[in-house]
Amino acid sequence: MTIRIARAEFGDIAALSRFPLPKLSYQRLAALVVAGAYGAFDDEAPVALGGFYQWPSGAAREAWIRVSPDLGSRFAAVVLGARKVLEAEAAQGPPIVARIAPGNARGQRLATALGFRAAGETVEGAELWRLS
Secondary structure, eight states, X not given: OOEEEEEOOTXXXXXXXXXXXXXXXXXXXXXXXXXXOXXXXXXXXXXXXXXXXEOTTSSOEEEEEEEOTTOGGGHHHHHHHHHHXXXXXXXXXXXXXEEEOTTOHHHHHHHHHHTEEEEEEEETTEEEEEXX
């Protein structure tokens, strides 16, 4: 099994129908994919999508990622690929941050695996994490 990291396309959104997201989130996700998201693909099917959102202030870029709930043994390969993208992006601009809902242990584990550390701050009710 090989995980391939590549630019995501709008059509990849349809393949994510098994991801547990409300309809409005799919609309936002579609806009972010069109703006230049990455996908982690296993046999051409996306198992994760992620990208960056530039804060209006320009002070930071916020990383976002949606991972298939049935990722299983592919988790390490997706994390490795995502870390390479994060490292390349971090070298090109403002600091990279992530927001995680309080109590989201799965999100915290993923953020830690990706190289983020809790900043001890909150933004709009979410915990702020910084890429270290």
